[in-house]
Amino acid sequence: MRAIATHPAARGLNDDAAVLDVGGETLVLTHDTMVEGVHFLPEQDPADVAWKLVATNMSDLAPKGAQPLAVLLSYQLGRDDAAFLDGLQAALRHYGDAALLGGDTVRAPGPQSVGLTAIGRATHRPVPSRGGSAAGDALWITGPVGAAMLGFEALQAGTGDSSAYRRPSALLTEGQLLAPLVSAIMDVSDGVLLDASRMADASGVTIAIDRMAVPIATPEDRRDEALRWGDDYQLLFTLPAGVLPPCPAFRIGTVLQRQGAPILLDGAPVSGRLGYEHG
């Protein structure tokens, strides 16, 4: 989105899930698209691709404290459509039986593109965003990062456990528990450093991260990579000082008044790539 982010119509794309008040309810809406060769490997099991498509959308609902209601599918016919739909059904059942309400299918040349729109119901209002962190808050994360990186490597190597990459978990229950308490929250889809810097920018603060406090699923010598890899879908959030999270979580930093850089790692600005940048 960087390429077109300056267009007034483009605000909000690739951002937090959207919020829409309807009747007496508040809906949370999101759409994610995945393309063969970009977001999944051509040889991957279509059922895994469908699972991940559902999980990434559910992970957009999670930081909003939303409960899934329904999805719409955009499906380019592919190698094994029945396997894809089996995976989709299984994933929807896993995430609270959100209904597949409709969508569109197309037959087209080129890499397969699949998209999903997910609609949820906010369980707490106001719906939290990534933009509410204040100086003095503590930064937390629900679990380790780097597992998807190891899973991706296992998938490419054809050996080892690739499930963290193929079938990530969206933390809907944790999101619903956290929504009433957090000052800011988002899912970590593009790397903890990059997503923390987005939270800092949206909140107008600087976030100081304690490098060794971030839980990682990798060997220690790969810590810097684990902090820059996405696809883990942990929840990153800030709580006012003294408030403890209602679910398992790790304290990894502190929110400061805005300084030059959006994030500090062990007290210093971070140079170079922070994580996965979208097209």
Next chain:
Amino acid sequence: MRAIATHPAARGLNDDAAVLDVGGETLVLTHDTMVEGVHFLPEQDPADVAWKLVATNMSDLAPKGAQPLAVLLSYQLGRDDAAFLDGLQAALRHYGDAALLGGDTVRAPGPQSVGLTAIGRATHRPVPSRGGSAAGDALWITGPVGAAMLGFEALQAGTGDSSAYRRPSALLTEGQLLAPLVSAIMDVSDGVLLDASRMADASGVTIAIDRMAVPIATPEDRRDEALRWGDDYQLLFTLPAGVLPPCPAFRIGTVLQRQGAPILLDGAPVSGRLGYEHG
């Protein structure tokens, strides 16, 4: 969708827009995807592509009597993203200022794929469907078919008026006027014969169409083609005998008890292709 229509998860894809009750309101939801080289020409103005993407989605809301609320965009970066977004903004403004709430952008090789999810609010309940026609009803259409065919030919030839193909109209106002009265209604996106046969199948009836009564935008010698071309987005609907439409419309047939064929044209079943079949 024919290829995967037998999968239980696939019911409802490529069908009527979906209906979801939320917070005292009834939402109408739809998603359409358009692919370069399949649904639009590679050399088309991106602003026209955006306009058509909005119009096709709005045309799914129209037969539900829905008022547009919001859209989510799935956008593969292309040749001129600013032109696309300009066209999108103009079309959204045209259709009642539906808000672009969010979405996703991807950078990918291969033909450009763009998708839109549209969300509207039902103005009348129960929300009409294509499945309510009963023997004795009359079949109506809001206006001529074949204009998009001529527009497509003009666009390919590089001369003449191609606007009906490039910038179709979605009949939202007509849909809202019709919703309280119709027994069945749908938009004509794939050809009046094919869409009438779908209405007949969904309603469990046979629909007898008077070939010469169907208004066409083409010369008379192209009537049979005009009845099979899509993209005109007229509304096709049935009314109980004696009920007159509250908007301009043409009576083109009569609903009969189910016989062998879903539709009869001047009293005889139609052989061969009825219209545009999706992948």
